[in-house]
Amino acid sequence: MKFVLFHLMPYRDLNFDEAKKYRSVWTLMPNSAYNPDKGADEYEEYIDQLVSGERLGYDVIAVNEHHQTPYGLMPAPNLIASALIQRTKKVKIGVFGRALPLVNNPLNIAEEFAMLDNLSRGRLITGFVRGIGAEYHTAGVNPAFSHGRFYEAHDLIVQAWTRSGPFAYEGEHFNFRYVNTWPRPYQQPHPPIWVPSQGSSETIRWSADPARKYPFVVTFSTSDAVSNYLKMYRTEASRFGYEASSDQLGWAAPIYVAETDERAREEARIPLQRLFNNYLPMPWEMLLPPGYSSMASTIELAKVRTGIGVQEQTLEDLIEKGTVVVGSPKTVRDRIASMRDKTGLGNMICLHQFGTLSNELTRRSMEMFSAEVMPSLRAKTLASAAAE
Amino acid sequence: MAPVAKRLDINGVQISTLRQGQGQPLLFLHGANGASAWLPLFEELSNAYDVIVPEHPGFGLSDDPDWIKSIPDIAMFYLDFLEQLKLSNVALVGTSLGGWIAAEVAVRSSTTLASLTLVCPAGVRVRGTPIADTFMWGPEESVRNLFFNQAIADRMLSVKPTEEQLTALLKNRFSTTKLAWEPRGFNPDLEKWLHRIKIPTQVIWGSEDKLIPAAYAEKWKENIPHATVSVLQECGHLPHIEKSDVVASKIHQLTGHAQ
Numbered sequence: 001m002k003f004v005l006f007h008l009m010p011y012r013d014l015n016f017d018e019a020k021k022y023r024s025v026w027t028l029m030p031n032s033a034y035n036p037d038k039g040a041d042e043y044e045e046y047i048d049q050l051v052s053g054e055r056l057g058y059d060v061i062a063v064n065e066h067h068q069t070p071y072g073l074m075p076a077p078n079l080i081a082s083a084l085i086q087r088t089k090k091v092k093i094g095v096f097g098r099a100l101p102l103v104n105n106p107l108n109i110a111e112e113f114a115m116l117d118n119l120s121r122g123r124l125i126t127g128f129v130r131g132i133g134a135e136y137h138t139a140g141v142n143p144a145f146s147h148g149r150f151y152e153a154h155d156l157i158v159q160a161w162t163r164s165g166p167f168a169y170e171g172e173h174f175n176f177r178y179v180n181t182w183p184r185p186y187q188q189p190h191p192p193i194w195v196p197s198q199g200s201s202e203t204i205r206w207s208a209d210p211a212r213k214y215p216f217v218v219t220f221s222t223s224d225a226v227s228n229y230l231k232m233y234r235t236e237a238s239r240f241g242y243e244a245s246s247d248q249l250g251w252a253a254p255i256y257v258a259e260t261d262e263r264a265r266e267e268a269r270i271p272l273q274r275l276f277n278n279y280l281p282m283p284w285e286m287l288l289p290p291g292y293s294s295m296a297s298t299i300e301l302a303k304v305r306t307g308i309g310v311q312e313q314t315l316e317d318l319i320e321k322g323t324v325v326v327g328s329p330k331t332v333r334d335r336i337a338s339m340r341d342k343t344g345l346g347n348m349i350c351l352h353q354f355g356t357l358s359n360e361l362t363r364r365s366m367e368m369f370s371a372e373v374m375p376s377l378r379a380k381t382l383a384s385a386a387a388e
Numbered sequence: 389m390a391p392v393a394k395r396l397d398i399n400g401v402q403i404s405t406l407r408q409g410q411g412q413p414l415l416f417l418h419g420a421n422g423a424s425a426w427l428p429l430f431e432e433l434s435n436a437y438d439v440i441v442p443e444h445p446g447f448g449l450s451d452d453p454d455w456i457k458s459i460p461d462i463a464m465f466y467l468d469f470l471e472q473l474k475l476s477n478v479a480l481v482g483t484s485l486g487g488w489i490a491a492e493v494a495v496r497s498s499t500t501l502a503s504l505t506l507v508c509p510a511g512v513r514v515r516g517t518p519i520a521d522t523f524m525w526g527p528e529e530s531v532r533n534l535f536f537n538q539a540i541a542d543r544m545l546s547v548k549p550t551e552e553q554l555t556a557l558l559k560n561r562f563s564t565t566k567l568a569w570e571p572r573g574f575n576p577d578l579e580k581w582l583h584r585i586k587i588p589t590q591v592i593w594g595s596e597d598k599l600i601p602a603a604y605a606e607k608w609k610e611n612i613p614h615a616t617v618s619v620l621q622e623c624g625h626l627p628h629i630e631k632s633d634v635v636a637s638k639i640h641q642l643t644g645h646a647q
Contacts, residue, residue, distance in 0.1 A: 137523070142569040143565060143569065145566075289523060290558070290562040
């Protein structure tokens, strides 16, 4: 099993009573609440946390992209990735991911990733995502064309990385007379592409296609949903005539480790509830702008009206549903091992800092995860997993 | 009396229409919420006109072809529609999104049109006075914000929609997004061609329109100087529902059927 140290870089110094006055902290909470002195400290500390991932034995340290929100301070994740490259030697650098449909020139993404791949001498892992619903409000991009723009931008970027230029790209959404990006990627034919997603059958099938075999990462979902989606990926792979490897199956979850279950719950409670009840929530209209999901899935979702951040959740709810992993080293080990044995999971994307969790507790949890959870999980392979 | 419901095939696109009455053809172009119901306004107008109410491509039970991507595409579609139905001397009426479509039709060709009535139309921008963002409104808010008279909103909210109605609403919302998300509710190219509209034109607005402020009426007047402007007091974004008798009589006046 491989371990990814993942960060959202939230802005923690929020007045949560003030935040409640807005429909969401996304898009609508005034940025006058951002204090640059505090923000600069956040960046410095968060980058240090990620850099320590190399010493702690993580395989990948990773960042992601979000816009106009204190939920995550990385509208331009490649800037952070570039800093991480300069401060590390061996660890892989993940950008999970860039939101392809939100840009009007996907070649910029191809160019920046190619630069990072060269700067790191091939340590880059890229992620391709569609962005969260609210970001179609902030980017002004029409969600009705989200899927089309995603697939087309993907094709354009991969061609820019792999075909000798100059060539013309003729699409529905993007048109370029000259595609001839310098530099080319360091890794050949191109850096790995991962697909983090909340899981739609369409995305899963597309990722599993033998032409791509892109590692899929289920983000912030209940354990039932995680196992369903990973199973769906394996089923799609076998329909395509091959067996999905554990490297193709990932799960991203908030993880907190302390000496005992009680202590872990006590320390993680408020910060995790902040993440799910204050940082993530947004009304339906922002979460699912029309077209972001297909009509059929929107109807299905509307029936249950569940989804990330739609209802208030307690720590107990989150633990019980398996959306978060909180406890003693043994509890955390067992939870991840059981998911691995059930699904064939090979990439564990660990969100150790979440919500308002302090620097001290984040670092202690990371150290403990590295020393007492990682080794045994790493030792065992998933021999039994695929048998299910 | 019930209007005649008919499926029409316009160049391969199947759309649903309701039609009733005789006399001068009156083509009514609905707004973002569609036109699944036969409104009192249509009933009243059908005493004097051949009232035709189509559901736009992408709305209600009409087809949703991929190639229709913008309001100008819908306008070109309606030029096909007018031609195929061999309509002439048409009183064209459009409300909100449908008003935008009507204006886009008229700037392209008015040869089959006799008059143009725009009711709280979208389509142009007044800098510094943005339209409200319906894409941020929740379901109840959307109903309440459209009416000045909250009794109408109360009545609408008290009716639980059927599964089919919900599906149609969602389809309408998807199509409105496709057509009007960016730029929000206007076409930057429309304003520069509005001078092409030479037929008798009127603009009707609700003084309490919370979606497109009544200040927008002046923008239309500026670009179509011969247009008459009526701002109806105590009326929201849907005058054709909230003040249907006034709207009907304004249409009669403009088209020379004054009663």
